[in-house]
Amino acid sequence: MTAPQAHFQALGVVHRTVHRADPAAVELLSRHGVSTVHEAMGRLGLMQPRIRPIYPQARMCGTAITVLLQPGDNWMLHVAAEQIQPGDVVVAACTADSTDGFFGDLLATSFVSRGCRGLVIDGGVRDVRDLAEMGFPVFSCAIHAKGTIKATLGSVNVPVVCAGALVHPGDVVLADIDGVVVVPAHLAQQVAEAAQAREDNEHAKRQKLAGGTLGLDMYAMREPLAKAGLRYID
Amino acid sequence: MTAPQAHFQALGVVHRTVHRADPAAVELLSRHGVSTVHEAMGRLGLMQPRIRPIYPQARMCGTAITVLLQPGDNWMLHVAAEQIQPGDVVVAACTADSTDGFFGDLLATSFVSRGCRGLVIDGGVRDVRDLAEMGFPVFSCAIHAKGTIKATLGSVNVPVVCAGALVHPGDVVLADIDGVVVVPAHLAQQVAEAAQAREDNEHAKRQKLAGGTLGLDMYAMREPLAKAGLRYID
Amino acid sequence: MTAPQAHFQALGVVHRTVHRADPAAVELLSRHGVSTVHEAMGRLGLMQPRIRPIYPQARMCGTAITVLLQPGDNWMLHVAAEQIQPGDVVVAACTADSTDGFFGDLLATSFVSRGCRGLVIDGGVRDVRDLAEMGFPVFSCAIHAKGTIKATLGSVNVPVVCAGALVHPGDVVLADIDGVVVVPAHLAQQVAEAAQAREDNEHAKRQKLAGGTLGLDMYAMREPLAKAGLRYID
Amino acid sequence: MTAPQAHFQALGVVHRTVHRADPAAVELLSRHGVSTVHEAMGRLGLMQPRIRPIYPQARMCGTAITVLLQPGDNWMLHVAAEQIQPGDVVVAACTADSTDGFFGDLLATSFVSRGCRGLVIDGGVRDVRDLAEMGFPVFSCAIHAKGTIKATLGSVNVPVVCAGALVHPGDVVLADIDGVVVVPAHLAQQVAEAAQAREDNEHAKRQKLAGGTLGLDMYAMREPLAKAGLRYID
Amino acid sequence: MTAPQAHFQALGVVHRTVHRADPAAVELLSRHGVSTVHEAMGRLGLMQPRIRPIYPQARMCGTAITVLLQPGDNWMLHVAAEQIQPGDVVVAACTADSTDGFFGDLLATSFVSRGCRGLVIDGGVRDVRDLAEMGFPVFSCAIHAKGTIKATLGSVNVPVVCAGALVHPGDVVLADIDGVVVVPAHLAQQVAEAAQAREDNEHAKRQKLAGGTLGLDMYAMREPLAKAGLRYID
């Protein structure tokens, strides 16, 4: 019998081959904000809002190296470091909720030396002042000094569910103060184009609204509102 | 039979007439912090602490345009925009807990063009970097890129319960890093006076405490503490 | 350009064809508890612990019809009803956190008439007394009377992330008071076998432990504990 | 200067006169579940879902005696006891979040002797086994043995915001396992009628659905779903 | 240099000698509820309200075997089993928040064979149906099927902080539906006496209140309320 671990999220496995999104598409996506890209994705692909930047200016865009961690154990982040290529970001999920400090300035130094552009982790991080000074963008669900061990296998570059979003290795992950969005590698180019179209469109709208035009008129909402039964009372 | 929607918080209604607090009283209140005004109110009128500024310097004071939103739907914010007059702030409650990003830079641009001074929302917001750059103060329970739809009616300028506080249209809403306080329109002047009296009083106290006088002595606490049974052990 | 909605989780889509796990394997899995099956899966496949049964005896096992809901909108549950075949369970995820009451006794009546064995929903449900009286097992993150609307498209039978677990249509979903576990359809048979092996093994262990044998001895832990440095102090 | 405490929620005040909803309307409302009444209210009036029954069968309907408590202080519940008339329920809000055990079997004994039908409290309660044995329905946000003091004034029979819902003295409060709904006194009769109409209507629907009719057909959803763009894929 | 682990809560240590509270005092304490004993303790010694019984009738009283767990690791529970003597209960804290299922029916079988009366754990448990059928009382912060490993040392019979309460080995731990209270071993007898005195006193009060006497009169509250400024308005 094949081990049940032959599961889509098998433990104890490192995939060395990652089908990364096209770098040109990644570059295009990196020009936009998370909110814009999320809209361009058809309002899908967002992580839950408990993932927050550790400093307000943190921002990143890159292709995902995925990690599946065990609670209180950061062994797999060391394994992941070797798989990082310039332009990658690391996305770390955990098999259970954990706010432990899985990641600090030493691992960040190692990741940076590999060309890593940032980290998203559904867990805690520490050495936050150092990370901010290094300008290494981290998005996490907690900040905590609590140390971790290196005892149990997880996996690297398997599909993971991180803060409610499914991430495949090589997907584009874009993060800023509005949250974290995941763009499947094969959709990167078209989402980038849709984001650009949206951005162009928003520029014109912004001008109109700044000039005093109401959204009610600009979006032609008055009729549907009346149909829905909205009543004005003086 | 009259519709049960003839309720105090009826859905699908926009009240155009708002009895705003006196602008002079609003101006007086705007000189104080939320903690001081909350004390001057007799320790009432605060929203729950989950409402936080989206950037630390955010601060606002104005008269309330109230909005009752449906979860994941920001249609009523567009309706509210038309009701804004210079000096107003928007206070948005929701019929259910929702962290969706109901509000972003486009709506902010529109609100600003109407003279709006800020937003309190018991929901999520997005485009936070843009909002901070615009200096538009927002107080929310979440930051999230998640987009919303425009499909279901709520109401504008009905009394709403926002983060535990009852807000009537025209009430003064003051918000800073300590939280959000609501001052009923007809009490604005007297609360402003009480806040000023409190502030004057605190200035003297601060001087004394800075000079080394203990609160135990300044507030004459030693006797009541002894009566309550406090024992000192060497 | 293909719409970005051509995503793995596209909105507005109903897949009528579901590759269900083998009924015999489902039957085998249904004999075990969630904890046992989770172990047999290599400790993967669990939903987060906030999903709880609405009454303590609730228990279910079946093949998944998946639903992606919009917050506060239960339209897609009606669409899903038509796709249910006897032996199915419904697994409903939501594009944002929502505790609204998406599901009540009317939908349950409809589901039961289609042969549905239960519901897992990362949202709220209502009419809980009726559901308990019907003996219809429901696992949810909330109980709330709050009604929902029918206005926005989600999807049916796309892969969904529900409470942290990835669920494909046709996967086996087993739920009891310990939680909810998802077994990929193609692994159902081998996981069932591994669960049975585990169960057999546990029976013998239980006898030993009941007789006073310590786990320290039964699992031969004394040496590894000593190696790890455990010190006994009298 | 009038004290700012002359606020709508003034502290240190007991209103002896309560305009209670008509007992006949209360009786009619008591025949329905919370979910039905909430719908009949136009989907308004619900408390937040963190208010839960302390035992599953708890159920109550009556006219509200309102209490505004200070955190960790149950003095006002004793003051409220005297204001209870047969058929009343007590609704207790708190000026800050608190899980302390404000209420136990002694207060329950006193409340019952006054004809009280139950308690809703946005705080903790204790002696839960005794309360369940007495069959005294309590809906709270916590169960905790933590004792409270009797030192600071709150108020009785002022409008309060309890778990997100505005409650006036005399309003009808209905609670069951689905949650807690508040019906303004003057709307009690018409909401009761609307609830009954809804109930009658649901009975017929339930029959149809049990017989295998799909909601898709019964509610004529196929056309609007198609218009919204729903695609079926085989 | 002595290892810093020579800390009050050192890891990797098992203390075999436990100074248990007097069994007679434990027996006396076991006759009372948690709320009564908490009051008799001077309103101290409670764990936080997130610790809940896994079935409503769960109730226990015994002397503490303490365990300090690592997140996701239940090794030390096996070590603790050997230290259990008849009349003991196990109190398990964790070095970080964790909802993993540290404890199930096998460990319970082992604990029972040693004469263990129950478990308090600031973590998750599983096999809850079996535990309820065994009548083994468990108080935990979560129920979750998630399995744990056996890899890292914690400690047994060191002082632990469990859900906010400090517990020394040998202390009396009493738990019921109202929560969990810890009575230091050397105070067990006097707390038991104070609890009994309180219980006797409450019986008389209960009779009076049932007969219609108000707490306002029984506790002579009217004068202090008036002094505090309570105003009655008709």
Added chain:
Amino acid sequence: MTAPQAHFQALGVVHRTVHRADPAAVELLSRHGVSTVHEAMGRLGLMQPRIRPIYPQARMCGTAITVLLQPGDNWMLHVAAEQIQPGDVVVAACTADSTDGFFGDLLATSFVSRGCRGLVIDGGVRDVRDLAEMGFPVFSCAIHAKGTIKATLGSVNVPVVCAGALVHPGDVVLADIDGVVVVPAHLAQQVAEAAQAREDNEHAKRQKLAGGTLGLDMYAMREPLAKAGLRYID
């Protein structure tokens, strides 16, 4: 009978004698970050991650004056002020969860005049802008304008459990953006040395990692990973 309050955490007591950690050791500890000191302590002594700095640069190290507060009551902070000596920090626990604003700029002014270096409080604080301008470091679980009363006794300089950590008066408390760690007074010197050793060691590691050496090699992880069964797949 001695009062049960003769408990380890007796209420209504102020201990004037505090055995403070050696100032030289405090000074040494103050040179390190919380994460480093926590590791040097053998991974113990941390408070839970909900305690956060009120401004990102907040940082403090000093000897603890401990306070046990009642919910919504800050009386004991005034009592504590008198016990502060230069180099002390105040650590305030509460007998129940409370987010009220126990502490603001007046108390901070008083504390500063006594030589206080900062505050850790498992409760709320207010006047946060003033505190930040004063550069007075505060670590709290909430920010809230809500005022407190002065009515019930707690204690000063008794052992307290604050956010999950046991703190004795005189212990060293170190806090920065990574969290709060407590070093028992008698261990201060050896923990400081261990922290320095760790820091020295980390410097060398950081250099290596920056140069491209992998943690896998630097920590010799490849063999244990292989033994644990890690498989690489191309």
